[in-house]
Amino acid sequence: MPEKQDTRKVTPRSQDFAEWYNDIVQRAELADYSPVRGCMVFRPDGFAIWEAIQAELDRRIKRTGARNAYFPVLIPMSFLKKEAKHVEGFAPEVAVVTHGGGKELEEPLVVRPTSETIINHMFAQWIHSHRELPMMLNQWCNVLRWEMRTRLFLRTAEFLWQEGHTAHATREEAERETLTMLEVYRGFVEEYLAIPLIVGKKSAAERFPGAEETYTIEALMGDGRALQCGTSHFLGQNFAKAFEIKFLDESNQLRFAWQTSWGVSTRLLGAVVMVHGDDQGLRLPPLVAGTQVVVVPIYRKPEEEAAVMASARSIAEALQAADLRVQLDSREGLTPGFKFNDWEMRGVPLRIELGPRDIASGELVFARRDLKGAEAKSKAAISEVTVRAKTVLGQIQKSLFDQAKAALASQIREFDSYSALRKQLEGEGGGGFALVYWCGEPACETKIREETRATCRAIPIGQSGAGGKCIVCGKSAADRAYFAKAY
Ligand SMILES: [Zn+2]
Structure with missing residues (x-):
């Protein structure tokens, strides 16, 4: 408890x-x-x-x-x-x-x-x-x-x-x-x-x-x-x-x-x-999540409890039998809202909500951790719950990657002037990846590190570009390199 x-x-x-x-x-x-x-x-x-x-x-x-x-x-x-x-x-x-x-x-x-x-x-x-x-x-x-x-x-x-x-x-x-x-x-x-x-x-x-x-x-x-x-x-x-x-x-x-x-x-x-992660907590990719699906039974009146719990238990068992990692949240004395927040904090990718009315209509609610607001919720037929859960977990895995990919793409910037590079990386906080020509001389690398605290993170392999001018010394540089502040 x-x-x-x-x-x-x-x-x-x-x-x-x-x-x-x-x-x-x-x-x-x-x-x-x-x-x-x-x-x-x-x-x-x-x-x-x-x-x-x-x-x-x-x-x-x-x-x-x-x-x-x-x-x-x-x-x-x-x-x-x-x-x-x-x-x-x-x-x-x-x-x-x-x-x-x-x-x-x-x-x-x-x-x-x-x-x-x-x-x-x-x-x-x-x-x-x-x-x-x-x-x-x-x-x-x-x-x-x-x-x-x-x-x-x-x-x-x-x-x-x-x-x-x-x-x-x-x-x-x-x-x-x-x-x-x-x-x-x-x-x-x-x-x-x-x-x-x-x-x-x-x-x-x-x-x-x-x-x-x-x-x-x-x-x-x-x-x-x-x-x-x-x-x-x-x-x-x-x-x-x-x-x-x-x-x-x-x-x-x-x-x-x-x-x-x-x-x-x-x-x-x-x-x-x-x-x-976001302000509500972790968001775990389904493939790596210790718990991939949580089933949260919802009832207000004591007389509803037995039927809702029995249905929730059989759904959790069906998901488990389909090789999904599942938890049934049968904790007593906690509101559904509290439970939702708790599982969001723990990053569980998919939450299934189930109440008396859902059981009567043969449907339940899917809430995805990777999306926000109305977009995150959908209905699924109880009879198809395992198939749908697997499909949605696959979508969540892809959506988390796509979101992270968009974030990465928005934080890669190319620079050809040292002052612009310096301005981007100065100050507290990150600054993303800067992709710049670098001649390969340690002196130029040291200057960037000392003046911006960014280090050379990676030099992409097999670059076949025409080359350019080193962002620091202006001498000819064959390859571009990624600089960033790092952990
Ligand atoms: Zn240089």
Whole structure:
């Protein structure tokens, strides 16, 4: 029973986006703050979304040929130091275990910030011949990067993710794998989370420490800021050389392996909230919603209760039998209006309302979470409820993607003057994506970052335009790049 209902108003999204986000995450009971600073607690409604993400993404990852494994959370400190850029990138944010069982350890252990080092150490023991390649592993786990500021899902010290690690015989094969996984992520996030993306490679400054190339999927949040939603790295032979991953090729030559790594994290939950949510609460894409349909029985008089409840129960059972994730709201002592608000807050895509008059007429009311006002409501015959529910859930999935796509399109702007770019990105708040020619020089990138706080989010792949002039220095630039302020 909801004995402790929180009746505070949610901060309007337009008034204070950060406060709105915190309100929604907590009021929808997705997550909460932990007693340990920097960490967070996943509540069942939040974890259910992660489980839905895991189930589908795991299927898609396995379809590419990768298999799941599990490596330890503790990594010898010396491993981290083997790849120079990697240690430089991660050393400032690792947690180190120096004592165990009351004694100081001979060698300190690092709590994994990512697992390249330990996995590549094992790869070196397992890979000897080209016949063992490609080796493609994935693990679902937690990682820890010391972080004292908490933004639930977006920035926490400990977070959950999957990390894939592969080794290949040739450069071409590893490069292909990097792009294959980028496409797996793009497809998953767009089709499943209904979040449209910008796809491309990172600038050198934004690359993963130790990678030769990093590819990214980037989404636009409701406040006009970008969020990196997943990355796929071409590691070249950097780690293979550091960890001596060598194999005999077909002509018996000893060669270093070519490698990739790729991951997405529980940040995706933050993206779902920030892309789709509104002032009434969450709006969950049906494919990822823990509860896809809620059935709310409505009656005023006690003598109506038995018939309405029986009908509501049989409808909920029929929906469940059709493989939909359903809840029957049989809570007593709450008004229908209160229940509607509650399910809207939790983002349930489809609400079915059912009263004595509906039962008499053989119809019930569908209320869609993705639409507002009269548009959101329609009637459906009770006899066709499962077919209609499935159809409408499909429409909601598409409509949320279309709404987000329109929002993204309206926030992509092209600039050819630096002062116009600066004006757009100055000040608090987002500013959307700016698509500009950039010569590729770090100095120009740094100037944009320092003066507007926007970073290079992605350089689209395979641009075949005529090129243009760098927006900062005016020198010739082959490619355009997306800049935005980011989480
Ligand atoms: Zn330039």
